[in-house]
Amino acid sequence: MDFFNFKKSIIRPDPICEFCHPYRPTHVADRVGFLVEWMLRPVAHAVPHVFEETLWCGFIRLLIFLHLARWQSVSSNVYEGKRRELWRAAEARSVPFERLFFFGLPTTTHRVFLRGRWIVTDELLHTTSSVSPFHPAINDKAAMGCLLREEGIPVPDGGACWTAFRARNRARSLSPCVIKARDGSLSKHVMIKPDDLHEAVRVVKQVCPSVIVERFIEGDVFRATTVHGQLVGVVRRDPVEQGRKVVMADGARMVDVTDELHSKNRELFERTALLVGGAILGIDFITTDPSRAWNEVELKVIELNSFPNFEMHLYPDEGTPRDIAGAYWDGLL
Known part of the structure; x- marks a missing residue:
């Protein structure tokens, strides 16, 4: 649950980064967020989803009881990008939804009224067919790469490296290669067939302590x-x-x-x-x-x-x- 939304609201964006343009970078938050999620992943696997949801809903009710949070109806126009399209489609289908505000600040947590009851969600609701222990x-690009490879789904040769030394050695063995962050999207800090491996690894490690080195396709x-x-x-x-x-x-x-x-x-x-x-x-x-x-x-x-x-x-x-x-x-x- 990304309740406090550290990456976007608590930690301020870094100065302009040529590898993140046009988005404001949050390199410190990216690195910290990856480490926290990586360490907590075994807990996420061990705790049943239903139990996790029960605890989360109970915590929200406590916050509301203490007048620290509140549910509030909002318009899809207050969102941007994919979230605006998501909630605009809900409005078009007359699906009631509310956003959770914590200390007056909007969070990523919402509740949606479906089939006669309110359902709390951080981003997306899942059907039975879309729930998986993975x-x-x-x-996590490394974890998913291993899983897909084991299941016979084609993925590039390569893997994750925690140290710059191992990343450079793997890059040499897979040349031409691609070096990218183990966690991340929008192709930020993705280095394609780099000539300077030291610089390429340094750039990728700005956003994630673990990097992926793969053969270029x-x-x-x-x-x-x-x-x-x-x-x-x-x-x-x-x-x-x-x-x-x-x-x-x-x-x-x-x-x-x-x-x-x-x-x-x-x-x-x-x-x-x-x-x-x-x-x-x-x-x-x-x-x-x-x-x-x-x-x-x-x-x-x-x-x-x-x-x-x-x-x-x-x-x-x-x-x-x-x-x-x-x-x-x-x-x-």
Whole structure:
């Protein structure tokens, strides 16, 4: 539960960072957040989900009783990006929702009225088909890479390194390679085929103490998004290349290719979604031709996202829009 939302509200953003542009960086919060989540992950696996939810709801009731927090109805217009689209779709379907305020400040915790009762959630509600014991580790690229490899889902060669020495040695053995943070999104601090390994590892370690070193895969980068285990949309992301780094969040052109996807690739992504869980799952993959089956042409899953940016599907630069948020609520109603 990200109740206090440390990364966005408690710790102030760092000065401007060329590797995070156009977003304000929070490098200290990123590093601390990863370590805390990594240490608490065994607890998340051990504690039953129902018991965790009961404790969380009880804690919220205590805060409200002490007049430290309150539920308040809000409009979707107060949100930005994917959250605005998510709650706008709820409003369109007349789904009541309220946001939790703590000391007068908005949090990421909401409650939604479905099937005659209020349900508390931090981000997304899950159906039976989207619950998985692996879900708490879904944003850990190393853990997910090992899991997918064991289940026969294609991933690049490589792994996680805690020390700069091991990261550089692995990079040399996998050259050409990609070096990225073990936890993170939006391609921030991702180093593509770096010439200076010392500098590349240093840059990546600014956002995460553990780095991923993988073999570089030729091809285009795609995002497949599943909703409640079913594939809804696929886009090709044409990034703005800036020398040694690639920033997907800065000016990338999104092209919908859902109808071009081979049926075996669709089955692969839906199998991935059922394995790791998640009401909305973003699956990043690289291939030269998504219309060919994954066992006929090189296709590698490079990253999973538990709450992906789905505006790219709703507002593609080219192709058919896909309503991810609408499909999410339709699956719950």
